[in-house]
Amino acid sequence: MVQISKLLAVAVTLLAAPAVAHPGEKHDPHVVKREIHAREALAAAAKRSLGGCENSLHARQLAKRNIARRSRAVQKLRQKRGVTANPQKWRRDQAALEKWEAANHNRTAILDYSPATPESIIFGANTSCILTPTITNGPYYVWGEIMRENVKEAQYSDGVDVSLEVQYIDINTCLPVRGALVDIWQANATGVYSGISESGNYAAGGWDSTYLRGIQQTDRDGVVNFETIFPGHYEGRATHTHLLTHLNATLLPNKTLEVGTGSVTHIGQLFWNEVLRSAVEKMYPYNTNTQNVTTNAEDMWSVKQADSAYDPFPEYIYLGDGLDDGLFAWIQIGINATADYTDNSYYSIAAYHDTNGGHQNSDSFAMGGAPSGSRSAMPSATSS
Structure with a gap:
């Protein structure tokens, strides 16, 4: 039985190099250093909190359901894609992660399992981690995105398919966080975000574009699923996927969130290992x-400093024997369900998307300092 503290993953860190990175985002290095220390302290405290409930009956039952659900998801994805080759079952354990961290910070050790490896080993373990949520969402968050599981669109969404499962656990109770509304957004394969038309990020379709953005609501096990692609990189930031979680927000009949409702309980980013x-x-x-x-290793927010209480890297497996068949990835995030970061200085809304399309929030770029150059959207492409 894998303990819940061994399953929780931090989708945390904040990001941005001071000169480049997200246009409009600058940070005092001394403030960043203090935030990193605060992150580590919060992570350690959250891990201690989980220790009081990780062996409870409901926690053990949840772990069993996780293994079965992930196994079913992979089987369905392989059947849907007609994949017959044996999947490459790759995961990192804590010892491998610590070995990587102690070595040179430039690659994640990967363990390759055979087709005979039990599902409980493959799908039942994450590296140990806890969420520290007081980090920026960057200036590219758009309020009002569409409720949808598949965030790929006909254009600008070509790339390696990723079926991503994210599970939220309350650090105070070890219970799943039900009914949370989770935003996802990321750059496309050439490093361009939709919904933004600013120096440094001119998306085709401008403020009206919505590719690789969407919202899902967590189920009884605190789980959301997104069909997306592996994110592209852009200068100044390690490759990452954004997540932002609302509790008690009002869902409108048009399947978007009502502005100003609910709390922001998690602001985070997932990172991907260098080998992948x-x-x-x-x-x-x-x-x-x-x-x-x-x-x-070069990210200013010390993504490299993953340890037993902070690990923002999802687990993943190849669905087939190569990347053409896509990936299944999963991560568990421990959050304090009573927290609210709505008024935190790191929470900013870049734009709004409503029945009239997308439009900029002029205050969101007030931090100033867009980098030189721009990122143009990739040519038209049909997602697979």
């Missing part, structure tokens, strides 16, 4: 991205 990123970026259209790569 390097493999993905050899493929089209990632290999057309001419921007400089920022590794996890």
Whole structure:
């Protein structure tokens, strides 16, 4: 039985190099250093909190359901895609992660399992981690995105398919967080975000574009699923996927969130190990991205400092014997369900999307300092 504290993953860290990264975002390095220390302290405290309930009956039952659900998801994905090759079952354990961290911070050790490896080993373990949620969402968050599981669109969404499962656990009770509304957004394969038309990020379709953005509501096990692609990189930031979680927000009849309702209980980002990123970026259209790569070790918010209480890297497996068949990835995030970061200085809304389309929140870029150059959207492409 894998303990819940061994399953929780931090989708946390904040991001951005001071000169480049998200346009409009600058940070005092001294403030960043203090935030990193605060993150580590919060993570340690949250892990201690989980220790009081991780062996409860409901926690053990949840772990069993997780294993069965992930196994079913992979089987369905393989059947849907007609994949017959044995899947590559890759995961990192804590010892491998610590070995990587102690070595050179430039690659994640990966363990390759055979087809005979039990599902409880493959789907029942994450590296140990806890969420520290006081981090920025960056200036590219759009309020009012569409309720949908598949965030890929006909254009600008070509890339390596990722079926992503995210599970939220309350650190105070070890119970799943039900009914939370979870936003996801990320850059496409060439490093461009939809919904934004600013120096440094001119998306095709401008403020009206919505590719690779969406919202889902957590189920009884605190789980949301998104069909997306592996994110592309852009200069100044390690490759990442954004998540933002609302509790008690009002869902309108048009399946968008009512502005100003609910609390923001989690602001975070998932990161991807360098071995996987390097493999993905050899493929089209990632290999057309001419921007400089920022590794996890180079990220100013010390993504490299994953440890027993902080680990923002999802687990994943190849659905087949290569990336063409796509990936299944999963992560568990421990949150304090009573927290509210709505008024936190790191929470900002770049734009709104409503019945009239998208429009900029003019106050969101007040931090100033867009980098030189711009990122144009990738050419039209049909997602697979």
